[in-house]
Amino acid sequence: xxxxxxxxxxxxxxxxxxxxxxxxxxxxxxxxxxxxxxxxxxxxxxxxxxxxxxxxxxxxxxxxxxxxxxxxxxxxxxxxxxxxxxxxxxxxxxxxxxxxxxxxxxxxxxxxxxxxxxxxxxxxxxxxxxxxxxxxxxxxxxxxxxxxxxxxxxxxxxxxxxxxxxxxxxxxxxxxxxxxxxxxxxxxxxxxxxxxxxxxxxxxxxxxxxxxxxxxxxxxxxxxxxxxxxxxxxxxxxxxxxxxxxxxxxxxxxxxxxxxxxxxxxxxxxxxxxxxxxxxxxxxxxxxxxxxx
Amino acid sequence: xxxxxxxxxxxxxxxxxxxxxxxxxxxxxxxxxxxxxxxxxxxxxxxxxxxxxxxxxxxxxxxxxxxxxxxxxxxxxxxxxxxxxxxxxxxxxxxxxxxxxxxxxxxxxxxxxxxxxxxxxxxxxxxxxxxxxxxxxxxxxxxxxxxxxxxxxxxxxxxxxxxxxxxxxxxxxxxxxxxxxxxxxxxxxxxxxxxxxxxxxxxxxxxxxxxxxxxxxxxxxxxxxxxxxxxxxxxxxxxxxxxxxxxxxxxxxxxxxxxxxxxxxxxxxxxxxxxxxxxxxxxxxxxxxxxxxxxxxxxxxxxxxxxxxxxxxxxxxxxxxxxxxxxxxxx
Numbered sequence: 001x002x003x004x005x006x007x008x009x010x011x012x013x014x015x016x017x018x019x020x021x022x023x024x025x026x027x028x029x030x031x032x033x034x035x036x037x038x039x040x041x042x043x044x045x046x047x048x049x050x051x052x053x054x055x056x057x058x059x060x061x062x063x064x065x066x067x068x069x070x071x072x073x074x075x076x077x078x079x080x081x082x083x084x085x086x087x088x089x090x091x092x093x094x095x096x097x098x099x100x101x102x103x104x105x106x107x108x109x110x111x112x113x114x115x116x117x118x119x120x121x122x123x124x125x126x127x128x129x130x131x132x133x134x135x136x137x138x139x140x141x142x143x144x145x146x147x148x149x150x151x152x153x154x155x156x157x158x159x160x161x162x163x164x165x166x167x168x169x170x171x172x173x174x175x176x177x178x179x180x181x182x183x184x185x186x187x188x189x190x191x192x193x194x195x196x197x198x199x200x201x202x203x204x205x206x207x208x209x210x211x212x213x214x215x216x217x218x219x220x221x222x223x224x225x226x227x228x229x230x231x232x233x234x235x236x237x238x239x240x241x242x243x244x245x246x247x248x249x250x251x252x253x254x255x256x257x258x259x260x261x262x263x264x265x266x267x268x269x270x271x272x273x274x275x276x277x278x279x280x281x282x283x284x285x286x287x288x289x290x291x292x293x
Numbered sequence: 294x295x296x297x298x299x300x301x302x303x304x305x306x307x308x309x310x311x312x313x314x315x316x317x318x319x320x321x322x323x324x325x326x327x328x329x330x331x332x333x334x335x336x337x338x339x340x341x342x343x344x345x346x347x348x349x350x351x352x353x354x355x356x357x358x359x360x361x362x363x364x365x366x367x368x369x370x371x372x373x374x375x376x377x378x379x380x381x382x383x384x385x386x387x388x389x390x391x392x393x394x395x396x397x398x399x400x401x402x403x404x405x406x407x408x409x410x411x412x413x414x415x416x417x418x419x420x421x422x423x424x425x426x427x428x429x430x431x432x433x434x435x436x437x438x439x440x441x442x443x444x445x446x447x448x449x450x451x452x453x454x455x456x457x458x459x460x461x462x463x464x465x466x467x468x469x470x471x472x473x474x475x476x477x478x479x480x481x482x483x484x485x486x487x488x489x490x491x492x493x494x495x496x497x498x499x500x501x502x503x504x505x506x507x508x509x510x511x512x513x514x515x516x517x518x519x520x521x522x523x524x525x526x527x528x529x530x531x532x533x534x535x536x537x538x539x540x541x542x543x544x545x546x547x548x549x550x551x552x553x554x555x556x557x558x559x560x561x562x563x564x565x566x567x568x569x570x571x572x573x574x575x576x577x578x579x580x581x582x583x584x585x586x587x588x589x590x591x592x593x594x595x596x597x598x599x600x601x602x603x604x605x606x607x608x609x610x611x612x613x614x615x616x617x618x619x620x621x622x623x624x
Contacts, residue, residue: 070521072517072520072521092520092523092524092525093523095523096521096522096523097523099521101518101521103515103517103518103521106514106515106518107515108513108514108515109373109376109377109378109512109513109515110372110373110376110378110513110563110568111568112510112513112514112568113567116510116567116569117514120510120511120514120522121522123507123511123522123523123524124522124523126507127507127523128504128505128506128507128508129504129507176522
């Protein structure tokens with residue numbers, strides 16, 4: 001992956017879209033037929049040009065929150081603004097130009113190549129009829145380089161490993177040249193190198209002014225790379241703020257219902273000192289308890 | 294892929310369709326040479342040859358081509374819309390509705406009064422089926438769920454098939470025979486009027502489908518992601534469904550139910566040159582035209598003087614291909 005810190009992605013003749021953030025006010029959403037809200041009374045600000053990670057146990061409403069923020073699900077109550085404008089006022093196309101989305105999974109109905117998949121990221125800029133120009137091809141090439149998918153650009157997506165597919169989807173979102181990148185479990189199937197490269201890429205993008213919203217189970221990488229965390233439990237926001245303030249032992253143990261201890265990333269690196277969570281083996285908490293007593 | 298190469302391929306397919314028409318006009322009970330055909334088109338030479346070329350073979354080849362184009366373009370669209378490689382133009386009950394209309398017109402004796410009674414009844418029946426399926430599918434949930442659409446289509450189709458069986462059971466031998474022949478599909482009723490109506494209908498429909506090509510491409514990665522990329526998924530589904538269904542309705546009204554064209558032709562194009570709908574839809578239309586014109590020529594000549602149902606010819610080619618397709622794991 002080619003990291004070019006400080007360099008924005010290609011924006012030729014168009015005005016670069018200024019960094020966008022969400023303001024979320026008392027938002028609730030319930031799936032049809034469900035007996036409780038998937039997201040309930042959610043209030044938070046997602047700052048422009050920052051990296052925000054949404055954390056929480058399985059079924060805590062992280063992905064639903066993301067879908068509501070992307071307008072794929074309409075909240076029953078509450079107000080959402082993106083860049084100061086009510087989310088519903090955004091045209092479909094403007095929203096697609098502003099936000100690149102990497103969903104958790106996609107099922108392809110027909111075989112397409114990685115290059116074709118990435119080129120679909122240009123749809124918000126081209127619409128149904130405008131032919132792709134030099135800038136569109138450049139955006140596709142750069143997105144493929146940044147996500148390290150060039151070696152298999154001509155292969156069919158279905159022949160790729162889970163991690164390679166994930167990177168191809170990321171490349172499609174980057175080809176949109178979005179000012180917001182929304183990622184649902186972006187590193188789920190990735191090995192150490194590619195996982196770290198995604199987080200490093202996120203850091204590069206944030207430096208260049210992109211807002212990144214990330215749903216993840218990887219608490220420790222979120223603590224090292226995110227500016228702010230939103231911790232969810234059963235649809236509610238239980239803590240928010242910088243990683244050091246959210247990742248407190250008692251809170252994490254309550255939310256995840258598992259004993260943990262907290263430590264610091266020893267360094268070296270830009271993220272030295274970041275708080276890290278270590279889940280304990282069963283029974284270990286009793287000996288820890290004795291030591292502390 | 295560069296635009297030039299795609300245009301060359303489309304030109305090649307158009308040439309193929311033209312060649313098929315030429316061959317189809319030459320062969321038959323009275324084989325004609327190229328010079329006889331050109332003379333007849335200019336209105337010179339043998340009056341019988343003029344009548345055969347101008348009134349029978351050319352309109353018949355043109356109708357076969359238009360129907361092949363309509364079915365193949367409609368099949369490609371249904372496959373994208375339903376996200377299902379096994380979708381084909383008749384999958385949502387359009388043919389069932391058309392058959393109820395046509396069989397009804399035959400059984401009730403309307404067919405004897407006017408030549409246009411059967412095609413018009415078939416078109417009306419098809420339209421009823423389209424509206425019925427849409428009504429059922431739209432009443433389930435807030436958005437048009439293509440899985441529900443598929444189920445509604447299959448159910449409505451089964452119901453219409455039962456209606457046809459009932460009508461056939463209760464009718465006399467002559468109507469029974471006519472109805473069966475109609476359902477097997479034939480271009481024997483082709484005329485310049487049918488060709489004119491079909492082409493007026495086909496060209497704007499195919500242009501509309503080509504305009505929907507990019508959103509249809511996005512459908513391959515799923516409706517939710519297509520929405521994130523800015524496609525108006527609900528509108529695309531509705532317009533694609535209506536356009537492809539009406540194309541099928543027109544084709545069935547003109548020539549009865551001819552299978553496999555709408556299923557296999559899009560797959561042939563996909564296997565040869567990939568699945569980008571901007572190319573797939575026009576290319577399928579041209580190859581579908583060439584295929585069905587050729588199949589009709591074979592149907593007229595293979596067992597002459599008996600004319601084989603053209604659906605038999607397309608199926609004899611289509612079934613082995615279909616089996617091969619099922620065994621390919623990548624499609």
